[in-house]
Amino acid sequence: MHRLIALLFTLVISVPALGQTTWIRAGGVVDVESGTLLENQVIRIDDERISAMGADLQIPRGAEVIDLSSSVVMPGLIEAHTHLALSTQQRRDFGRFFITNVIETTGYRAIQGVTNARSLLEHGFTSIRDLGNSGNYGDLDLKHAIEHGWIPGPDMQTVGRIIAPFGGQFQLQPEHPELVAPEYLVADTQDEILKGIHQNLHYGADLIKIVVDDFAYQYTVDDLRFAVEAVNRAGTKVAMHVTTFQGARNAVEAGAASLEHAWQLDDATLELMVQQGTFLVGTDFPSYYAGYFAGYDESLAQKLYDERIERLRRAYEAGVQIAFGADVTDQKDGYTRGSLTISFISSFADAGVTPADLLRIMTINGARLMGWEDDKGTVAVGKHADLIAFDGNPLEDPDILLNVDFVMKRGDVYKQDGRFVWEVPSVIEATE
Ligand SMILES: [Zn+2]
Incomplete structure (x- = not known):
């Protein structure tokens, strides 16, 4: 019973986060499996996962957009x-x-x-x-x-x-x-x-x-x-x-x-x-x-x-x-x-x-x-939006990895323009 109450409570306070859509305009995305760079990609993120990606994806007017158009994005x-x-x-x-x-x-x-x-x-x-x-x-x-x-x-x-x-x-x-x-x-x-x-x-x-x-x-x-x-x-x-x-x-x-x-x-x-x-x-x-x-x-x-x-x-x-x-x-x-x-x-x-x-x-x-290959490891539809970005292409120069400018984990931004942006939350879920 205690677990059930905790679960219900979790569901109720999670509601405001549901339905959140974020868009990223990326100068390039590293496809780590093929070892190639996909140029000018748009990534759609719903909650914690990537829901769409492509060069021709249209971003709706008024949408929340993260501009990484001069950066290269790769999986975390x-x-x-x-x-x-x-x-x-x-x-x-x-x-x-x-x-x-x-x-x-x-x-x-x-x-x-x-x-x-x-x-x-x-x-x-x-x-x-x-x-x-x-x-x-x-x-x-x-x-x-x-x-x-x-x-x-x-x-x-x-x-x-x-x-x-x-x-x-x-x-x-x-x-x-x-x-x-x-x-x-x-x-x-x-x-x-x-x-x-x-x-x-x-x-x-x-x-x-x-x-x-x-x-x-x-x-x-x-x-x-x-x-x-x-x-x-x-x-x-x-x-x-x-x-x-x-x-x-x-x-x-x-x-x-x-x-x-x-x-x-x-x-x-x-x-x-x-x-x-x-x-x-x-x-x-x-x-x-x-x-x-x-x-x-x-x-x-x-x-x-x-x-x-x-x-x-x-x-x-x-x-x-x-x-x-x-x-x-x-x-x-x-x-x-x-x-x-x-x-x-x-x-x-x-x-x-x-x-x-x-x-x-x-x-x-x-x-x-x-054992997390269904959730992590590549930038692909269905996977967690664990994304990092650089001013340069790490496929050409791996030392680029030393200077990450942008970090997103499960759709939440932790670093932007080289600055850590996490803030102490006002509400934290009750522990089961
Ligand atoms: Zn050790």
Whole structure:
């Protein structure tokens, strides 16, 4: 009964938004599937979806029109590996990461996530997969706050707590094994894995993340297949963090939807990824960033960067499906979360990825990985009006992506003429 009342209330207060039509006059629209520019397009948006598009569409007199006639429009970007509620200081080591959950509450981290969510949206990311390290389900609170309009941010998928063998991704000491929580759900047996999956899904996680191989004791193919089957039965997918050849192989054989990082990938595993449609979310960083991961040793940084780019190039040339994910968790002077994240596109150019493929990687591929291809990833009739626009054509110069002028998500404008225009709403829907 309570749900019914909440539903009725939602319907009643939603009424004023229904029937809203907006028109966009676009100088060009990027068709990411064909990698071409459609010139002089008119887009009609009803509520949150595109209802018509074409060069000959007539805009009725007196209609609300957004003039992007000197801009190029493309689908909103998709960031498939981020951590809104983790904001470490950039330092020589990951020391702060290991103590984040000791010195910062989930509430404080969720508040950091508010700023990070807004920043990603401001830089053109209209959808994200948040892959955990969010304290005690802070990612779910962020998602709900965005959905209900309390804060501006991208549409989100969340993992809740990351499932991992003993230790999670921390180096614990015997007097404080509890410090692994709440960052990780420790699961060493299949029973514990199942329990972790159920816990996450119960609290509302959209997908499951498993850390496969951070320690010498890795999950076996059997363990991972068991997890994938349980998660698939519940209608969703598993993202697997892997860093070793064997971990990557096990994850692909078990049916992971995506490999996260996968620094080590042999050609046989790449071939299997192509056969099975496994996505690579390589989280490859720009060259200027490599020092952070290499203890600021310059020659080591160059070697590290070259290895990563070589792996990305091999995956790209093998025809593996790639989605964009920067995995930014730290703060860097002069950058926001959004500007730092979008700066990671340079690694794709260095790996020989064409601009058209980069745009696919950042839109339609991410939408497919998220299972959101019916709603997102292209500018097409029936899809969400998640649109961004630039003064220039990113098919010709991908660096155009660094400077987005206009951001619309589900028909609502968040950035116009380079300015963030979201305002605190006067009325916010009651939460069910
Ligand atoms: Zn990550």
